[in-house]
Amino acid sequence: MDYNNQPIGIFDSGIGGTSIWSAIHALLPNEKTIYLADSKNAPYGQKSKSEIIALSMKNTDFLIDMGCKLIVVACNTATTNAIQELRAKYTIPFIGIEPAIKPAVTHSKTQVIGILATQGTLNSELFNKTTEKYQDTKIIEQVGHGLVQLIENGQINSPEMTLLLKSYLAPMIRENIDYLVLGCSHYPYLIPQIKKILPDHIQIIDSGQAVAKQTQNVLREKVGFTSSSGSENIFYTNTNPKVLQEIIGNNFTAISKDF
Secondary structure (H helix, E strand, C coil): CCCHHEEEEEECCCCHHHHHHHHHHHHHHCEEEEEHHHHHHHHHHHHHHHHHHHHHHHHHHHHHHCCCCCECCCCHHHHHHHHHHHHHHHHCCCCCCCCCHHHHHHCCCCEEEEEEHHHHHHHHHHHHHHHHCCCCCEEEEEEEHHHHHHCCCCCCCCHHHHHHHHHHHHHHHHCCCCCEEEEECCCCHHHHHHHHHCCCEEECCCHHHHHHHHHHHHHHHHHHCCCCCCCCCEEEEECCCCCHHHHHHCCCCCEECCC
């Protein structure tokens, strides 16, 4: 078996991690990928730490059985709650995704930033350790209750979504944030909606590009790039594949599979 030509595995609690897949695929177009959307159990952000760890291990086992050479945990909640346990149990390299707080803090002029994330991410020990490093910046945290469910149900541009986003963003705008950090891989699909609500001077940051670059670095240092031209990209979901298919477009196929 040519290990270099094995796929990169990517999993999320649903379709949101496809935003991370897109960044990886754009940077590494020759790499094979297998994407796992655990939409049946979405959102992870409302589950206990033990449940999140168990689901993350289940997803990891599936991707290892499919021959993956590296796994990207394309879920903020799974990363902040489970990646230490994953790295302790498995020998395969893992890449996690965390809210991109550092660049927001570094570039903020008002020293006030906002973060929109799930409850599971904001409550995690890893997230709290990260925010403790930035005592000089006011960080306004907002749980995105209901956002993942609407995205998973294909209601990105619905009136319900607009109302929720306005209610979550208004307090941040009043506090004079100049950066908004998206702390869930589902949320980049809401950027067009969010831009209609935020003043023009507020910058939006997500983690996609940083995760893609880290994936490239790990492949270079530990794993190896594919040696073949062209790539095969497989997308699995354990629910109705319709919404995932709409997100990935007609060039790829969403496959329904029980896992």
